[in-house]
Amino acid sequence: MTLELMAGDQSMLQGEHGPAVAAAMKILVAFSKAVGARKLLDIAGAHIDGCLYHGQAGFDFVERLVEGGGSVRVPTTLNVGSFDLIHPGLVKMPAAEEVPARRLMKAHLELGCQATFTCAPYQTRFRPAFGEQIAWGESNAIVFANSVIGARTNRYGDFIDLCCAMTGRAPAWGLHLSENRRGQILFELTGSFEPTDALFVGVGLIIGQASRDRIPVISGLPQPRDEDQLKALGAAAATTGAVALFHAVGITPEAKTLDEAFRGKAPEETIRISRADIDHALARLSSVPDGAPLVAVSLGTPHFSHHEWMRLLPMLRHIAPGRGIPIYVNTGRATLTRLKDEGELESVKAFNLIPVTDTCTYVTTIIERLDGVVMTNSGKWAHYAPGNIGVSVAFGEMEDCIRSAAVGHVVRGAP
Amino acid sequence: MSEQASRALKGRALNRVGSFQLAGEAQGSALVLSQALSFWGGLDIETGDIIDRSHPGLGQNVAAKILVMASGRGSSSSSSVLAEAIRRGTAPAGIILQRPDPILAVGAIVAEFLYDVSMPLVVCDISGIVSGDRIAIGLGEDAQAIVSRIQPAIGPAAPRRQ
Numbered sequence: 001m002t003l004e005l006m007a008g009d010q011s012m013l014q015g016e017h018g019p020a021v022a023a024a025m026k027i028l029v030a031f032s033k034a035v036g037a038r039k040l041l042d043i044a045g046a047h048i049d050g051c052l053y054h055g056q057a058g059f060d061f062v063e064r065l066v067e068g069g070g071s072v073r074v075p076t077t078l079n080v081g082s083f084d085l086i087h088p089g090l091v092k093m094p095a096a097e098e099v100p101a102r103r104l105m106k107a108h109l110e111l112g113c114q115a116t117f118t119c120a121p122y123q124t125r126f127r128p129a130f131g132e133q134i135a136w137g138e139s140n141a142i143v144f145a146n147s148v149i150g151a152r153t154n155r156y157g158d159f160i161d162l163c164c165a166m167t168g169r170a171p172a173w174g175l176h177l178s179e180n181r182r183g184q185i186l187f188e189l190t191g192s193f194e195p196t197d198a199l200f201v202g203v204g205l206i207i208g209q210a211s212r213d214r215i216p217v218i219s220g221l222p223q224p225r226d227e228d229q230l231k232a233l234g235a236a237a238a239t240t241g242a243v244a245l246f247h248a249v250g251i252t253p254e255a256k257t258l259d260e261a262f263r264g265k266a267p268e269e270t271i272r273i274s275r276a277d278i279d280h281a282l283a284r285l286s287s288v289p290d291g292a293p294l295v296a297v298s299l300g301t302p303h304f305s306h307h308e309w310m311r312l313l314p315m316l317r318h319i320a321p322g323r324g325i326p327i328y329v330n331t332g333r334a335t336l337t338r339l340k341d342e343g344e345l346e347s348v349k350a351f352n353l354i355p356v357t358d359t360c361t362y363v364t365t366i367i368e369r370l371d372g373v374v375m376t377n378s379g380k381w382a383h384y385a386p387g388n389i390g391v392s393v394a395f396g397e398m399e400d401c402i403r404s405a406a407v408g409h410v411v412r413g414a415p
Numbered sequence: 416m417s418e419q420a421s422r423a424l425k426g427r428a429l430n431r432v433g434s435f436q437l438a439g440e441a442q443g444s445a446l447v448l449s450q451a452l453s454f455w456g457g458l459d460i461e462t463g464d465i466i467d468r469s470h471p472g473l474g475q476n477v478a479a480k481i482l483v484m485a486s487g488r489g490s491s492s493s494s495s496v497l498a499e500a501i502r503r504g505t506a507p508a509g510i511i512l513q514r515p516d517p518i519l520a521v522g523a524i525v526a527e528f529l530y531d532v533s534m535p536l537v538v539c540d541i542s543g544i545v546s547g548d549r550i551a552i553g554l555g556e557d558a559q560a561i562v563s564r565i566q567p568a569i570g571p572a573a574p575r576r577q
Contacts, residue, residue, distance in 0.1 A: 023528065026528065027521075027524055027525060027528055030437065030520075030524040031517070031520060031521055031524060033436075034436040034437065034515065034517065034520035034524070034536070035515065035517045035520070036515070049491075054492060054495045054496070054499070055460065055495060055496075055499040056499060056502060057495055057498035057499040057501075057502050057525065057526065057529065058495050058498075058499075060502075060529050061498075061525060061529060064529065137491070139490075155491060156491070157490070157491025157492065157494065157518075158491045158492060158493075158494035158495045158518075158521060158522075159494055159495075159498075159521050159525045160494075160521050
């Protein structure tokens with residue numbers, strides 16, 4: 001199988017757009033051959049998961065592109081880094097680590113990437129449209145773009161996302177192509193379910209674990225209250241598994257009917273999900289029982305949307321937690337700016353609310369006390385935080401998190 | 416070499432044609448893993464030791480070996496881990512997979528670009544290769560990969576000369 005390059009690809013490869021673009025194209029070509037793509041296609045945008053420091057190689061790669069005088073050729077957003085540039089002092093990091101962490105974020109800006117520093121680029125003005133070809137890194141963003149929006153990306157990451165951005169091209173393979181977006185495994189919810197936040201997390205955890213490399217289709221899911229519930233489902237599925245695309249019948253844009261989701265073919269396997277399965281999956285997220293004393297609450301993984309803030313703020317004012325338990329909310333800097341402009345944060349200052357931007361409370365050292373239980377409404381945070389930062393976790397609905405902060409220990413099943 | 420030993424060795428002769436995900440030449444002792452290894456969370460980049468506690472190869476070292484496994488596994492961060500291991504000299508000399516893996520390919524391609532160190536990545540039938548075999552990866556015609564055993568593993572399967 002040979003890779004056919006267009007004249008524009010050839011000219012990039014031959015250095016007519018400078019050494020950085022040539023390097024990116026060279027790597028992209030090698031990668032495209034390695035995955036058996038026959039040609040490259042144009043992308044409308046990229047999202048780069050390259051700002052977390054994972055070692056010298058990642059650092060050297062970006063610096064080499066900066067030295068080559070390159071910049072991205074399509075609108076390109078950035079995922080979180082290890083630093084909150086808007087709230088200096090929030091992240092506690094030794095100077096030896098802070099220097100490369102800050103440099104990595106800055107180097108990407110020098111390449112022309114947008115200073116979004118969010119894991120939810122779909123909440124920004126760079127949100128792609130249905131059917132658009134994009135090259136995105138960050139597992140929750142990938143599954144959201146493919147499933148909820150119907151844009152098209154593979155699971156890019158580490159180096160290749162940036163090569164696509166620098167060239168405006170991606171290999172024509174995998175989920176970029178219609179024939180590879182067909183559902184393969186059916187998950188049937190049996191019984192009737194209320195559209196609680198926890199339900200969507202639970203379904204995500206289950207399909208992530210059981211889908212392996214097959215594209216899951218979910219039937220029987222109640223209409224979500226908002227897209228944040230689908231965000232939570234996708235993030236959970238991409239946490240327990242490698243799901244890059246799911247279809248929810250009657251909900252997501254490529255699955256108006258079961259038949260459309262499977263493109264008229266039969267599912268390879270059908271798995272039924274009961275209320276007990278959901279409860280079981282959710283129970284595994286919590287390592288402590290109700291009543292355990294809390295040290296913090298963490299919300300907003302993936303980053304809290306403006307809509308989620310609009311749900312949280314009245315809850316805060318109503319419940320008025322005042323026990324000094326910090327409530328961290330990870331959110332995009334653009335979302336926070338909008339909230340500040342709207343004056344929404346003034347009335348909740350007394351409630352130990354700590355907005356975090358540009359990063360996330362489970363990838364870096366923000367939370368003051370790690371010696372106790374942190375409560376979250378995020379399946380993804382609950383899964384990764386114990387390993388990443390060594391905390392115990394209690395999972396619950398957003399309102400349970402705020403009520404727990406008010407009483408100082410874990411309470412669930414708030415009215 | 417006795418006739419018997421010669422027959423036994425011939426019986427285990429291996430000269431196989433595969434395809435390259437990243438072309439190059441390498442030689443080394445085979446390390447065959449019965450389960451796919453995720454480099455991210457599975458490999459200590461300072462030593463090349465396998466550190467995944469749920470992996471049957473736990474405690475083995477991949478540095479300078481020809482790593483043989485059915486497929487890659489896990490998060491795209493494995494690209495960075497492989498590239499970093501190649502930079503530090505703790506990576507395998509070459510990797511042979513039964514099925515292609517985009518994530519390992521990226522790590523090998525980027526490391527070659529940054530550090531001029533080639534770590535060939537081959538896709539071919541891996542049956543019959545056992546840990547300890549001395550394996551050579553070479554360049555064949557039409558950019559094909561040639562995988563050959565240049566010396567079998569020392570053990571009961573390879574009778575010693577009397």
